[in-house]
Amino acid sequence: MNSYEEFTSIDWNKCSFSEKKMLLTRPICNKPNNITQKVANILHEVNKNGDDALHKFNLIFDKIKLKQLKISYESIVKSGYNISDEIKQAINTAISHITLFHKTQHYSDIKLEIIPGVNCQQITRPLNIVGLYVPGGTAPLISTVMMLGIPANIAQCKRIILCSPPIIPEVLIYTAKLCGITEIYQIGGSQAIAAMGFGTKSIPKVDKIFGPGNIWVTEAKRQINSMPNGAEIDMLAGPSEVLIIADDTANPIFIAADLLSQAEHGIDSHVILATPCIKIAEHTKKELYEQLQILPRNHIIKHSLKNSRIIITNDLMECFSISNTYAPEHLILQIQHAENYLQHIVNAGSIFLGHWSPETAGDYISGTNHVLPTYGHATTKSGLGVIDFQKRILVQQLTQKGLLKLSSTIKILTQIEQLQAHLYAVTHRTNYIKENNEDSISG
Structure with missing residues (x-):
């Protein structure tokens, strides 16, 4: 990359449905032959x-x-x-x-x-x-x-x-x-x-x-x-990924550093910036180029940045909509009062709130786990934990009275599903209870 101008910004609202889908598609993991x-x-x-x-x-x-x-x-x-x-x-x-x-x-x-x-x-x-x-x-x-x-x-x-x-x-x-x-x-x-x-x-x-x-x-x-x-x-x-949402209070130096920190993991890493602020996007491009020059793994980063995205939106809520669709491994909110926006996030592996929460802290020492779902699996999966x-093992215990109370309902449900042996497992017990202890069931 010979100039920061090689980084392009994309206006989300000028893209077709298929173009939007392509922008949020991860790089293909190229497997070696066989x-x-x-x-x-x-x-x-x-x-x-x-x-x-x-x-x-x-x-x-x-x-x-x-x-x-x-x-x-x-x-x-x-x-x-x-x-x-x-x-x-x-x-x-x-x-x-x-x-x-x-x-x-x-x-x-x-x-x-x-x-x-x-x-x-x-x-x-x-x-x-x-x-x-x-x-x-x-x-x-x-x-x-x-x-x-x-x-x-x-x-x-x-x-x-x-x-x-x-x-x-x-x-x-x-x-x-x-x-x-x-x-x-x-x-x-x-x-x-x-x-x-x-x-x-x-x-x-x-x-x-x-x-x-x-x-x-x-x-x-x-x-x-x-x-x-x-x-x-x-x-x-899968490959490491980060999506950053930034408003006009964000620092382009921080944004670029966070994007590069994920890009250096490997050539298939995926990094995205979503912001309604064109000025922030342009300054971030310059910072990406300048910081890239001094990084020892820049040969890897250059490859991964070919798949990078800088997306311009109408407003912050559109950024959150994009993020929830993408379901990033790491989501960084470089916005003012970031904690107030947690209610709008439904899909993310790990979230970093505010200007002073680099993803690096989560990798090493903040306390949360860094083994996280990638490739969009954050829609259904969580980060690793205890x-x-x-x-979990489930346990149930019924008394005689308890079984008798449930028996009529069980009969109806087992008949609907046509599982007669299931019903017999109950009726043999209830018949025994009634025949042997009907007048003195204490539970």
């Missing part, structure tokens, strides 16, 4: 050969041969020796904030007497074994460890395992330890998902797999989840 079959082959080999396959794939993909996949408990306990006090303090601060927020998220147990003699309950239980996947890359993703490990720990899952590509950095191991994770395996990619999905001699089969990853990891999660008796998954994460590591 990725579905290649991932299926990896899953099959791990399922068949277990640990041997995992060692083989570590050698092929990560160019390393390990004596054992599991990091020893002693190594986990001793982790942190080479980490500075400054880093430790930052990690502890983030953990304390995230823990404080997530501790409020438990399902509530319910106990209710519907009518005399008919009692219903909802009780909560943690998932038994959960698997957390933390991607590798150029830097250790300790924030992902916190966002996955903290709610799993609060939910009191009986066994929490973590997989990440070798060699796992000490700071990641140390963060996992602080989050209550003491079972860590050095395996990454599709093969890690396969190991947690099927189980091997070293790695247990988990009930549910959590965590982001590249297209290979996402495809593996999809395939595992679709198999009979396959592990459940948190969500299928309840994703729990399950």
